[in-house]
Amino acid sequence: MNWLEQKHLALLDGAGRRQQPDLDKVRLCFELLALGAAIDRDCATRLGRHRLSEGKFVLLFLLLDAGDGLSPHQLAERAGVTRATITGLLDGLERDGFVVRAADPLDRRRVTVRLTAAGRETAAMLADEHSRWIATLFADVTAAEQQQLSRLLQRIWLRTDAGHDGQPPPATPFSPT
Numbered sequence: 379m380n381w382l383e384q385k386h387l388a389l390l391d392g393a394g395r396r397q398q399p400d401l402d403k404v405r406l407c408f409e410l411l412a413l414g415a416a417i418d419r420d421c422a423t424r425l426g427r428h429r430l431s432e433g434k435f436v437l438l439f440l441l442l443d444a445g446d447g448l449s450p451h452q453l454a455e456r457a458g459v460t461r462a463t464i465t466g467l468l469d470g471l472e473r474d475g476f477v478v479r480a481a482d483p484l485d486r487r488r489v490t491v492r493l494t495a496a497g498r499e500t501a502a503m504l505a506d507e508h509s510r511w512i513a514t515l516f517a518d519v520t521a522a523e524q525q526q527l528s529r530l531l532q533r534i535w536l537r538t539d540a541g542h543d544g545q546p547p548p549a550t551p552f553s554p555t
Contacts, residue, residue, distance in 0.1 A: 382408050389408070438477075442501040450491060477492065
């Protein structure tokens, strides 16, 4: 079974013809990229059924446990995106009835974002559904293998420009740490 993308197969073929060293390591990198792309596509399909992108889902997830809501600035910071990106995401979520933006009664310049009842229900359901789906991806991987995989991925991360610069791997809402 060949699950690599055509562009990666072409690069591997060319590298093989040129007898470049470490072709097995290049293949591993392409396999990791293919796996990540497949997971991203599956995630987008699952969230798309609910009129959500990954960015919108992250905001719903962040707001799920924020009883008093969060400001757009706080959401941008916690989601790791710009304020301009947050504005677009919130516009879509508000249009679809998942969130409301309200002015602070004490400081009308400040805006707080809260989930609507539909947003809360959708966020709770999707948080559970998403976690279960991710768990199925690792159903045949033992706990020891998961720990080993995590350690291996972290070692590889340290060799990337971001990891080499001392940046930790990006945390996600579903990170085991």
